[in-house]
Amino acid sequence: MRFQIPIGPQHPALKEPIGLRITVEGEIIRDADIRLGYNHRGIEKLAEQKTWIQNIYLTERICGICSHSHTTCYVQGVEKLMELQPPKRGLYIRTLVAELERVHSHLLWLGVAGHEAGFDSFFMYTWRDREIVMDILERISGNRVHYGINTIGGVRRDLDELQVKYILDSLEILRKRSEYYKNLGTTEPSFVARLAGVGYLSKEDAIALCAVGPTLRASGVPMDVRKDDPYAVYDEVPFEVCTADTCDVLGRAVVRIKELFQSYNIIEYLLKNLPAGEIAVKAPRRAKPNEVVSRYEAPRGENIHYIKSNGTDKPERLKVRAPTLANYAATIKMLKNGFIADVPLIFAAIDPCICCAERAVAIVDARTGQEKVVPMNILKQISQKISANKERKREAEWPL
Amino acid sequence: MNDQALIDKANESLKDKVLAITNPAPRRIFLKVAVENLLEAVNWLKKDLGFTHLSTISGVDLGQSFEILYHFANNYCSFTIRTEIPRDNPQLPSICELIPGAILYERELQDMFGITIQNIPDPRPLLLPDDWPVGNYPLRKDWKYERPPEVIPGGKK
Numbered sequence: 001m002r003f004q005i006p007i008g009p010q011h012p013a014l015k016e017p018i019g020l021r022i023t024v025e026g027e028i029i030r031d032a033d034i035r036l037g038y039n040h041r042g043i044e045k046l047a048e049q050k051t052w053i054q055n056i057y058l059t060e061r062i063c064g065i066c067s068h069s070h071t072t073c074y075v076q077g078v079e080k081l082m083e084l085q086p087p088k089r090g091l092y093i094r095t096l097v098a099e100l101e102r103v104h105s106h107l108l109w110l111g112v113a114g115h116e117a118g119f120d121s122f123f124m125y126t127w128r129d130r131e132i133v134m135d136i137l138e139r140i141s142g143n144r145v146h147y148g149i150n151t152i153g154g155v156r157r158d159l160d161e162l163q164v165k166y167i168l169d170s171l172e173i174l175r176k177r178s179e180y181y182k183n184l185g186t187t188e189p190s191f192v193a194r195l196a197g198v199g200y201l202s203k204e205d206a207i208a209l210c211a212v213g214p215t216l217r218a219s220g221v222p223m224d225v226r227k228d229d230p231y232a233v234y235d236e237v238p239f240e241v242c243t244a245d246t247c248d249v250l251g252r253a254v255v256r257i258k259e260l261f262q263s264y265n266i267i268e269y270l271l272k273n274l275p276a277g278e279i280a281v282k283a284p285r286r287a288k289p290n291e292v293v294s295r296y297e298a299p300r301g302e303n304i305h306y307i308k309s310n311g312t313d314k315p316e317r318l319k320v321r322a323p324t325l326a327n328y329a330a331t332i333k334m335l336k337n338g339f340i341a342d343v344p345l346i347f348a349a350i351d352p353c354i355c356c357a358e359r360a361v362a363i364v365d366a367r368t369g370q371e372k373v374v375p376m377n378i379l380k381q382i383s384q385k386i387s388a389n390k391e392r393k394r395e396a397e398w399p400l
Numbered sequence: 401m402n403d404q405a406l407i408d409k410a411n412e413s414l415k416d417k418v419l420a421i422t423n424p425a426p427r428r429i430f431l432k433v434a435v436e437n438l439l440e441a442v443n444w445l446k447k448d449l450g451f452t453h454l455s456t457i458s459g460v461d462l463g464q465s466f467e468i469l470y471h472f473a474n475n476y477c478s479f480t481i482r483t484e485i486p487r488d489n490p491q492l493p494s495i496c497e498l499i500p501g502a503i504l505y506e507r508e509l510q511d512m513f514g515i516t517i518q519n520i521p522d523p524r525p526l527l528l529p530d531d532w533p534v535g536n537y538p539l540r541k542d543w544k545y546e547r548p549p550e551v552i553p554g555g556k557k
Contacts, residue, residue, distance in 0.1 A: 035526075036526055037527035037528060037529065042545075044539060209501040210454050210455075222475075228475040229477065293428055293471055295478060304456055306456075306458040308460060316460070321505075325504060328504060329501050330501075
């Protein structure tokens, strides 16, 4: 018998509205379906009515965690349209904020993974240390979430000596703490046993379904926009692309922990080699008719903006594809044939309360194979009707 | 691999099916093909050049026609195949046979531009609500949003 369990779109256990419909047979997930659009805000349409500068602040509000990813992706595309070359120092600061954002996003993810795996002290530890990064970001930009540091042609705020020293000091603490998490997260047997083998996504599937970011890299594909298509200053900064070949949630955790250390190295390199000079150049109001494809490696994977200009001060078209959308097709694949208890882990950021979801049941007739969906009370009536005429075995014994 | 080698290969393999090929910036190539040759071009790009990753599909409303851009990427560059379809008969073949990960982007195109994707494995709406009025395609240029008049239940006091 197959049950269909709807989770969401509005659900006490979900942090964001998304419609999930999971078909289970016993404990095993046979099919999963995703319905999007509950949070669709029409940003692409709105962007066509706003000026180039206004759109920076609009794209910043696409996401609350990787807000800098979207502005950087947008801004570096617009700079190509306007034929601007931002100064080196501006690019260094832009990259610095990008890497700090990656650190805070990965620490957040690690915490959520710990929480979903039932390791809540890990969750509290990582989120406490995430505050260190948030404090650094606040020191640099004045804000904790929407940094508002990008502008067309550079960045809006400069760094001074005190800030550089503060970041380097904080980085030492973060390095030490991350070292501890690395040992804890990869050697603690119950944690590893919970993550290993869950949400398997083979290399072939990951490529075919166009997965991106740590999900793809954990399936052994070394694809990273920072390396493949270097933007900003990534062509001068030494770093490695982190991969894992276990193709499961453990691999995704390992990739993210490895990337944390790469990000610390990048941040240190950027601060020690920070060039002097201007941080921004003045941008014109209009852009000539042209088009550009801008790519960026967000903490969650490849982020791509396609921008088309028509000679006015507003874009003709702004197409945004955030990394999470690219990973949905792969997520459905991961969920299939897994256990229902693994849904929260695989869906990591989603914490569904399955037993309190309203339910409908699909009954497969064993003889004809036909499926029909009936609510629970009808099912109860059917079972009563069947059992009412049955002869009761008074002397039945427990078969043991 | 470099940009010029990719352009030469495109001209060599697709010959007169190449309507235009441009290289406006390093590591960015735009190839234009007719819609009948789209599947062949995608197949060639995937099989011969190893571009297996589809970043996204963008649609642009050009007034008389729609321009559809398929952004592919590999570990060297971003390769875009573009095609144009008439606005009064927007039909597009599905590339899900070749690139299974394209399904969500194709469903998005159907919702937002009202383009019919032929042979799409799953034609249900993805983003728009179930009670969305038929024939309203938000990313078409002539579609304007008008806020419905606010109705206060029970009337204003």
